[in-house]
Amino acid sequence: MPDTNIAEKTREKVLKAAKQLGYRPNLLARSLRMNKSNIIALAISYLENPFYAQVVKELSEQLRATDRHILLFTAPDDNQADPALAKVLNYQVDALVMSGTKASRELAISFKKLGVPIVQINRDSNYPGVSTVQGEDRDAGRIIGRHLLAGGHKRFGFVSGIADSSTSLFRLEGYREYLQSHGIDDVQIAYGNNTFEAAANAVRQLLGSKTPPDAIFCASDYMAFAALEVAKKEFGLKVPDDLSVVGFNDVPAASLSAHDLTTFSQPAATMVEKAIVLVDQLISGQKSRAQHLIVKGELIVRGSSRQAVS
Amino acid sequence: MPDTNIAEKTREKVLKAAKQLGYRPNLLARSLRMNKSNIIALAISYLENPFYAQVVKELSEQLRATDRHILLFTAPDDNQADPALAKVLNYQVDALVMSGTKASRELAISFKKLGVPIVQINRDSNYPGVSTVQGEDRDAGRIIGRHLLAGGHKRFGFVSGIADSSTSLFRLEGYREYLQSHGIDDVQIAYGNNTFEAAANAVRQLLGSKTPPDAIFCASDYMAFAALEVAKKEFGLKVPDDLSVVGFNDVPAASLSAHDLTTFSQPAATMVEKAIVLVDQLISGQKSRAQHLIVKGELIVRGSSRQAVS
Numbered sequence: 015m016p017d018t019n020i021a022e023k024t025r026e027k028v029l030k031a032a033k034q035l036g037y038r039p040n041l042l043a044r045s046l047r048m049n050k051s052n053i054i055a056l057a058i059s060y061l062e063n064p065f066y067a068q069v070v071k072e073l074s075e076q077l078r079a080t081d082r083h084i085l086l087f088t089a090p091d092d093n094q095a096d097p098a099l100a101k102v103l104n105y106q107v108d109a110l111v112m113s114g115t116k117a118s119r120e121l122a123i124s125f126k127k128l129g130v131p132i133v134q135i136n137r138d139s140n141y142p143g144v145s146t147v148q149g150e151d152r153d154a155g156r157i158i159g160r161h162l163l164a165g166g167h168k169r170f171g172f173v174s175g176i177a178d179s180s181t182s183l184f185r186l187e188g189y190r191e192y193l194q195s196h197g198i199d200d201v202q203i204a205y206g207n208n209t210f211e212a213a214a215n216a217v218r219q220l221l222g223s224k225t226p227p228d229a230i231f232c233a234s235d236y237m238a239f240a241a242l243e244v245a246k247k248e249f250g251l252k253v254p255d256d257l258s259v260v261g262f263n264d265v266p267a268a269s270l271s272a273h274d275l276t277t278f279s280q281p282a283a284t285m286v287e288k289a290i291v292l293v294d295q296l297i298s299g300q301k302s303r304a305q306h307l308i309v310k311g312e313l314i315v316r317g318s319s320r321q322a323v324s
Numbered sequence: 325m326p327d328t329n330i331a332e333k334t335r336e337k338v339l340k341a342a343k344q345l346g347y348r349p350n351l352l353a354r355s356l357r358m359n360k361s362n363i364i365a366l367a368i369s370y371l372e373n374p375f376y377a378q379v380v381k382e383l384s385e386q387l388r389a390t391d392r393h394i395l396l397f398t399a400p401d402d403n404q405a406d407p408a409l410a411k412v413l414n415y416q417v418d419a420l421v422m423s424g425t426k427a428s429r430e431l432a433i434s435f436k437k438l439g440v441p442i443v444q445i446n447r448d449s450n451y452p453g454v455s456t457v458q459g460e461d462r463d464a465g466r467i468i469g470r471h472l473l474a475g476g477h478k479r480f481g482f483v484s485g486i487a488d489s490s491t492s493l494f495r496l497e498g499y500r501e502y503l504q505s506h507g508i509d510d511v512q513i514a515y516g517n518n519t520f521e522a523a524a525n526a527v528r529q530l531l532g533s534k535t536p537p538d539a540i541f542c543a544s545d546y547m548a549f550a551a552l553e554v555a556k557k558e559f560g561l562k563v564p565d566d567l568s569v570v571g572f573n574d575v576p577a578a579s580l581s582a583h584d585l586t587t588f589s590q591p592a593a594t595m596v597e598k599a600i601v602l603v604d605q606l607i608s609g610q611k612s613r614a615q616h617l618i619v620k621g622e623l624i625v626r627g628s629s630r631q632a633v634s
Contacts, residue, residue, distance in 0.1 A: 053395070061381040062374070062576065070380065071371040074398040078408060083415075085363070086394040088384040098388060105393075210576065239580065247581045266372065266520065270549065271557045272582035 052080075054293065055107040057087040057095045059114035060208050063236040064265040068282035069113045069135060076290055082108075089115045091208065092137070092179045096121055103128060109293045111135065114208070116180075117144050131296035133289045136280070138180030145296065145305045147288045149262075149280035151181055155188025155231075157313050158260050158278060162229040163196055165258060165320035170198065171220045171227030173206040173213055173237050182233040185262065189231055202227055206237040213237035217244040221251070228257055229319070235261035235268045235277055242273060242318065258319035264311070274317035285309050362390075364603065365417040367397040367405045369424035370518050373546040374575040378592035379423045379445060386593075386600055392418075399425045401518065402447070402489045406431055413438060419603045421445065424518070426490075427454050441606035443599045446590070448490030455606065455615045457598045459572075459590035461491055465498025465541075467623050468570050468588060472539040473506055475568060475630035480508065481530045481537030483516040483523055483547050492543045495572065499541055512537055516547040523547035527554040531561070538567055539629070545571035545578045545587055552583060552628065568629035574621070584627035595619050 056073060060066045074084050085107060089095040095115040102110060103124060110117075110125060113135040117125070125132050126143030133145045162170065170193060175182040190201050204220050206213030213232065217240060220227055230245075232238035238261030245251040245259065253259055261268060264279035288307050295301040315321065366383060370376045384394050395417060399405040405425040412420060413434060420427075420435060423445040427435070435442050436453030443455045472480065480503060485492040500511050514530050516523030523542065527550060530537055540555075542548035548571030555561040555569065563569055571578060574589035598617050605611040625631070 056396075061377050064372070064374070064377070067371050067374070067377040067380075070377075070396070071398060074396055078398070081411070084396040086366075086380070086384055086396050088381060088388070101391070239577075239582075242582065243580055267549075267577070270553055270582075272549075272552065272580075 050108055051106045052082045053085050053105070053107050054082055055087060055099075055102050055105070055110045056084045057089055057099055057102075057110065057112045057115050059089045059091050059095070060236075061088060062210070063114070063208060063234060064267060065136075065234065065236070065263045065280070065282060066114050068265070069286060072283045072286040073111060073289070076286055092116060092176050093118075103130070108297055109133065111289055111293065112137065117141060131293060133292050133296075135285050135289050136181055138184070139304075141304075143304055145292050145307075147285045147292065147307045147309060149181070149285070149309055150278075150311050151184030152188035152191075154262065154278040154311060154313075155185040155190075156192040157188075158185075158231050159189045159192030159196075161276070161313055161315065161319065161322075162231065162258060162260065163193065163198070164322035165229070165254075167227075167229035167258060167320070169202070169225055169227040169229070170200070171202045171204070171230040173204055173216045173220070173230060173232040173241060175206065175208040175233045175237075177205060179208075179233075181262075185231075185233050206232065206240065208234060208237065210236065210240045213240035214244050217241045218248065221245060221249050221257075229260075230257065231260045231262075233262055235263045235265045235275060237261070238275055238277070238318075239267070239273060242275070253318050254320045260319050264314055268314075269316070271317075276314065276316045276319035278313050279311040281309065281311065360418055361416045362392045363395050363415070363417050364392055365397060365409075365412050365415070365420045366394045367399055367409055367412075367420065367422045367425055369399045369401050369405070370546075371398060372520070373424070373518060373544060374577060375446075375544065375546070375573045375590070375592060376424050378575070379596060382593045382596040383421060383599070386596055402426060402486050403428075413440070418607055419443065421599055421603065422447065427451060441603060443602050443606075445595050445599050446491055448494070449614075451614075453614055455602050455617075457595045457602065457617045457619060459491070459595070459619055460588075460621050461494030462498035462501075464572065464588040464621060464623075465495040465500075466502040467498075468495075468541050469499045469502030471586070471623060471625065471629065471632075472541065472568060472570065473503065473508070474632035475539070475564075477537075477539035477568060477630070479512070479535055479537040479539070480510070481512045481514070481540040483514055483526045483530070483540060483542040483551060485516065485518040485543045485547075487515060489518075489543075491572075495541075495543050516542065516550065518544060518547065520546065520550045523550035524554050527551045528558065531555060531559050531567075539570075540567065541570045541572075543572055545573045545575045545585060547571070548585055548587070548628075549577070549583060552585070563628050564630045570629055574624055578624075579626070586624065586626045586629035588623050589621040591619065591621065 122141035204216035206216040261277040268275040426447040432451035514526035516526040571587040578585040
């Protein structure tokens with residue numbers, strides 16, 4: 015243990031010297047003293063997807079209550095947070111929240127060493143020191159598979175985010191599992207990579223195949239909007255008569271009659287709320303190990319998918 | 325002028341003392357020394373409106389090139405940035421960018437005193453030390469008025485953002501001016517306050533009046549989406565046969581066939597680019613006074629408005 019008196023004396027020296035230098039008193043300096051900056055780093059991808067814009071808004075608004083702010087790092091996609099974050103440890107942040115992107119093993123290790131917690135919203139991790147808040151990915155996939163099978167569909171497609179994103183993998187797993195257990199082994203997969211253009215191409219690929227699906231589950235509402243656009247405009251399909259489309263997230267635009275999108279909800283506000291609770295428990299030492307939380311959602315049936323044949 | 329040798333000596337003392345205290349070297353500490361933090365504060369409102377989500381994304385990505393990051397402050401609306409920003413000066417930010425919200429006179433004065441530049445994207449200001457990057461608000465209003473008059477419309481409505489936001493005021497001014505110069509004195513105005521719900525209510529008010537407009541110009545695409553929803557779903561109107569709707573911004577969703585929205589473009593990427601140039605010129609002293617830039621846009625005619633009768 016350091017001798018507090020000596021530490022106190024040195025601290026006074028620092029402050030006095032800083033004052034002599036004419037530095038204006040500021041919270042960054044204060045953070046040196048308190049060892050808390052009240053700054054939470056947020057690494058986020060896909061801000062054009064309204065779900066992630068909601069995460070930014072909610073995190074900023076919910077942190078404001080405790081006078082904390084976000085230092086923002088945007089990453090092009092799931093696997094490219096590291097370059098942007100290379101310097102995050104140089105800033106004295108209290109925690110790192112990630113969403114739509116995830117920590118590499120190296121990043122997780124360096125944060126763990128310094129005792130700075132990482133909480134991922136909407137991405138899995140089993141690295142030490144990385145907590146997660148996720149939706150009901152696998153269960154949701156099963157429920158969507160059941161809904162589409164009950165609607166009398168015969169050929170099933172899936173538009174994935176980037177290949178190794180846990181949300182896409184788990185949602186696909188549940189979807190496939192349900193369909194397989196009901197005798198359907200073939201799910202056609204295309205990669206939308208969470209961008210509008212790539213999702214549109216993925217749907218072109220699915221609908222242009224020799225045996226196009228009559229039901230497509232997209233791993234996000236944002237990609238489902240691309241599916242609806244391509245299906246109606248380029249392939250002249252009627253939704254849901256010719257094709258059912260299901261999304262994920264239930265972003266506000268999904269309920270517009272222009273989209274009328276069946277989806278599985280994943281409330282950003284609640285996920286952020288739980289992430290902040292985790293951050294606080296991990297900073298205060300109330301929890302010492304990584305935590306993994308699931309936020310419940312529900313299937314919301316709208317006009318983009320055929321209803322169960324009764 | 326301070327004696328550099330003494331300053332240098334004191335600085336060394338600070339650093340040595342800090343080292344003794346076991347502080348990990350960090351950029352926040354470095355910012356004390358260099359008087360530059362490489363952090364730009366961003367105050368922003370209406371993140372649910374994709375235009376502002378684009379501003380965040382663009383600013384973050386474009387600043388990354390020079391290794392700078394955003395300290396994020398979200399404000400509920402145009403006039404409520406101050407409480408959130410009360411503490412921004414306690415952090416040693418190099419500049420403050422604002423979008424969808426604006427500096428009060430008090431805020432402008434305190435930033436000016438400390439020599440920290442403010443650049444507003446999409447909001448006017450004549451306060452000292454506040455630079456602006458704006459779209460072609462007035463001209464766009466005129467062009468939209470001309471487009472709608474040419475389409476044979478008789479009664480004109482306007483859905484405004486909050487009453488004193490410059491974008492809404494200028495767009496309305498141009499719109500009204502053009503219509504007045506062509507003998508139309510009455511523009512029905514309702515306040516959508518830049519939220520979806522308030523915009524929906526504003527449109528209900530306009531369309532529920534005794535002499536409902538057959539053309540509505542909304543001060544943002546986001547509010548125009550609410551107009552399309554209410555007009556079609558609640559009033560059973562055909563767009564554009566019964567009602568033309570025009571937005572502003574040309575956010576990506578405007579071009580979806582589900583919306584097919586006529587709008588006036590305002591490119592977020594270009595506005596952000598110009599804002600960063602201003603920030604750099606003002607920080608470096610290359611410019612010493614507030615600058616005011618206009619970014620050009622164009623009318624993009626789509627299916628939500630009737631074409632000129634020829």
